[in-house]
Amino acid sequence: MTPTFRLLAKRRFLPLFVTQFLGAFNDNLFRTAMIMLVIYKIYNDPAREAAFSAVAGGxxxxxxxxxxxxxxxxxDSHDKARIIRIVKTAEIAIMVVGAAGLILQNxxxxxxxxxxxxxxSTFFGPIKYAILPQHLEDDQVLPGTGLVEAGTYIAILAGTITGGIIASEHAAIGVLLVAALGWFAGRQVPTAPPMTSDARVDFHVVRSSIxxxxxxxxxxxxxxxxxAISFFWAQGTILAAQFPPLVKNVLGAKQDVATMFLGIFSVGVAIGSIAINRILKGAVSARCSPLAALVMGAFVCDLWWxxxxxxxxQGALRGLSDFMAMPNAERVLLDLLGVAVAGGIFVVPLYAFLTTTVAKAQTARTxxxxxxxxxxxxxxxxxxLAGLVHVGVSVAETLxxxxxxxxxxxxxxxxxHKACD
Known part of the structure; x- marks a missing residue:
């Protein structure tokens, strides 16, 4: 078994990790800065703000x-490292437009x-997992996948917090700098030539997708x-969407508590993503995932209770210190951490499973x-979730x-697990 963090010292892995971390950070830095700018400075109409949020998400x-x-x-049909360089070059051009939009409030x-x-992100997404079996040994794929997943969640958290606290002009400079750093890191990723001689690509988006x-x-x-992975993302989507209304309308707390919830959740998934390598001793197996999902559900039930x-x-919303003084505040945070850690333990072996049980020529397509x-x-x-809320289901009950x-x-x-382990 390869110790997880030792991979960060390997040139076969570190440039990829840094590249994906910076990409996820930049996505969330720009998106959060844009939403804050539009809602707090450009629009002053709840209906337009809600419509903008829906359009942006879509x-x-x-x-x-x-x-x-x-x-x-x-x-799968071209050098993955070359595609990374093309995608990261495109990111600089994209962020020039995004930075101009932030500055001009356009x-x-x-x-x-x-x-x-x-x-x-669509073109980079398959590569960040599919390239691992090419660059890493078999017993390194699981810890490598865990580090990628952990890094992604930490980057999402860091980008979201940064985008929410800095001015839009500073965010414009930030997204350009991060894109440039991502371009440099992407150029350090070792070559990953295709494992097939078939270079045909179906550019018909509907037919090829089906x-x-x-x-x-x-x-x-x-x-x-x-x-199983889709269940995880569906659950995570609901939880992330419910954090702000849960904190404000159920727990009676301010935005800093909601930010803390997001931080705990992101760190928890990162912990679980790294811990699973030690639990499974580097083997790619789904044997821990069923129990992890049940543990996740148990913590969610306790959070609902x-x-x-x-x-x-009643009265004004509580700040972080007042919230922590409330009875059962620690229990809420423990539940949240438990959900996240169990979620990381659940999903990382499944991602590793996708990239190690198919031919290396098919990993990116998978x-x-x-x-x-x-x-x-x-x-x-x-x-x-929108339908349930519309018919009167409470935030707590959606848990x-x-x-x-x-x-x-x-x-x-x-x-x-029964079919493959």
């Missing part, structure tokens, strides 16, 4: 539906940049792994198919939906 995820199949084909320019960053998902999902082990019996908010299905699961979860989803995720992971 634009960022749209490229995952449209271009994931193409991204997977390109990554909403269409910012939305064009956001859509383009979604496409950037064919890719169909070809991947008919393989039973991949079907089970992708569905605590929230359900929380005193009704990850791309997973990204398409995951995106659909996140959209479905968002629509379901029970996440707990039920944990049972489904556990069942799928158990089926995968």
């Amino acid at each position: 634009l960022f995820i749209l490229p995952f539906f449209l271009f994931s199949a193409m991204a997977g084909q390109l990554a 909403v269409p320019m910012m939305l064009v940049a956001l859509l383009s960053m979604g496409a950037h 064919r890719l998902v169909s070809d991947t999902m008919h393989v039973r082990r991949l079907f089970l792994a992708i569905l 605590t929230s359900h019996h929380w005193p009704d908010p 990850v791309a198919a997973n990204n398409i299905v995951n995106s659909g699961a996140m959209v479905t979860a968002t629509l379901l 029970l939906m996440v707990a039920v989803g944990s049972v489904g995720a556990s069942f799928l992971a158990w089926r995968l």
Whole structure:
């Protein structure tokens, strides 16, 4: 078993890790800075603000539906390192537009940049997992996947917090600098030539997407792994969407408490993502995932119970210190941490499973198919959540939906473990 953090000293891994970390950081720095600018300075209408948030979310995820199949084909049929360099060069151009939008307070320019960053992430996404089996030994793929997942969540947290506290002009400079650093790091990634001589790519986005998902999902082990991962992302989408209203309307606390929730969740997933390598001793296996999903559900249930019996908010919203003085505040935070750690333990072996149980010539396409299905699961979860809230289901009660989803995720992971381990 390779110790997880030792991989950060290897040139086969460190440049990729830094590149993906900076990309995730920049995505969230720009997106958060844009949302803060539009909501607090440009618009002053709740209806327009809500519409903007919906449009922004849809634009960022749209490229995952449209271009994931193409991204997977390109990554499997061309040098992955070369594609990384092209994508990171494109990021600089995209962020020039985004920075100009932030400085000029031009909403269409910012939305064009956001859509383009979604496409950037779509083409980079399959590579960051699929390149690992080429650059790492078999017993290094699991810790490498854990580090990528952990780094992504820490980058999301750091980018979100940074984008929320700095001025838009400073954010404009920041996204350009980070894009330039990402370009430099991407050029250090070692070559990863295609493992197949077939360089054909189907550029018909609908046909290629349907064919890719169909070809991947008919393989039973991949079907089970992708569905289990999709359950995780659907649950995470609901939890992330419910943090602000849960903190404000149920727990009666301010925005700094919501930020702390996001921080604990991100750090927890990172801890679980790294710990699973030690638990499994470097072996790629789904044997821990069923229990991890049930543990995740148990913590969600306890979070619902605590929230359900929380005193009704009265008067001004509580700051961080006042919130921590409340009875059961530590229990809420422990529940949140438990959900996140169990989630990291659950999902990382499944991602490693996707890239190690198929031929190396097919890894990027497999990850791309997973990204398409995951995106659909996140959209479905968002629509379901919106429908439940519309018919009067409380914020605390929607947590029970996440707990039920944990049972489904556990069942799928158990089926995968029985079939393959």
